[in-house]
Amino acid sequence: MTRQALIGAARQVMAEQGNTDVSIQPIADRADVGFGTFYNHFETKDALFDAAVADALEEYGQLLDAATAEIEDTAETFAAGVRLTLQLAASHPEITGILRFRGLQHVHSGTGLGPQALRDLEAGKASGRFDIKDTQVTLGAVGGIVLALVQLGATNDLEATAGEGTAELVLRMLGLPAEEVTTGHGDSALPASDRPRTGHR
Amino acid sequence: MTRQALIGAARQVMAEQGNTDVSIQPIADRADVGFGTFYNHFETKDALFDAAVADALEEYGQLLDAATAEIEDTAETFAAGVRLTLQLAASHPEITGILRFRGLQHVHSGTGLGPQALRDLEAGKASGRFDIKDTQVTLGAVGGIVLALVQLGATNDLEATAGEGTAELVLRMLGLPAEEVTTGHGDSALPASDRPRTGHR
DNA sequence: ATTATCTATAGATCTATAGATAATGC
């Protein structure tokens, strides 16, 4: 599909350059599409990049869903999500590139991921598993931690334990008792490509 | 100074638009400077915006320093920094606008703020006040939390307690015992404009 | 027959510079 080819090209550019400073011609070239065809699918360049971000976030959400679908414990769901996201730099660099560029803007916007995480937080709060007050603030904190660590991983060499360490920080922030936080689950998350992608959420 | 006028104009544009999609002419207009003068001070538009971000981060660092200079306890320094930053949306919207736009990229870069925070974390770790492992990861987590909450505050209406709630999340993450985390210091941070700006750090 | 795509281009916009003017330093 031509539209998807354009979105794919825009995703690549965003992840590679970390910005949207490109003219339409090279995007069309990259998508192997005539220049004018762009205007059959998008009104402006901005509209394309917005769609490309949404597309990448959608894929990210499906990866997370697939990786955590069978996890029962809410705390472990969050921990696994954190670990998976930090592994994504290796398996899906394009997605992490886009997260670095625009993730912060979408932490609190209803892109599917947010509402789901919010429900999980509220369930964990109601069941007493999480000791938290404002779920909205907590969601922001979790999202911010993950994004900042994705950023750190992109510019510095992370220790192999960084994903696990970050997951522990998140669990502790969510109010889990110390002994549970450090009960290492460091090897639980398979590479995303080895997991089924049923995409049900 | 002309250079500073250009930087100021660039800061405004970034904070207002949340991007750098402007041509040089309107920047020069805003700085009340002839178009060609731009090239006496900067080689490219990117160079100007980089300088503008650095300028805003420098000011942010000085605000933080001034507000926390007389705080002895490391934990309280972090808590006060978090509260101040979330208040900045009201007192210094330009700075928070730039933090939203580029803050994530600078959490781990040596812009003065980072190294200082890193030293504080290491001191707190050494003294046993903080129960943390990797200080680099922890710094990222703290920075990410703050940035995500600044973002949340910009798009949603935050409850008045959000700053305090966020500070508590950070302290808990740093490993402080629960009873200390909730010992409210909610009224400790004055509006930044009421504080001395000695700027020593 | 209808819809999507491509090529070519007009018009607008933007960058970078040259040359003229104004401001500052000695």
Next chain:
DNA sequence: ATTATCTATAGATCTATAGATAATGC
């Protein structure tokens, strides 16, 4: 006298569209 600033503009680049061509649906 030297340096900074301004105005004007050449050349490059980019967007948006028109019209021709190709692909698809009936």
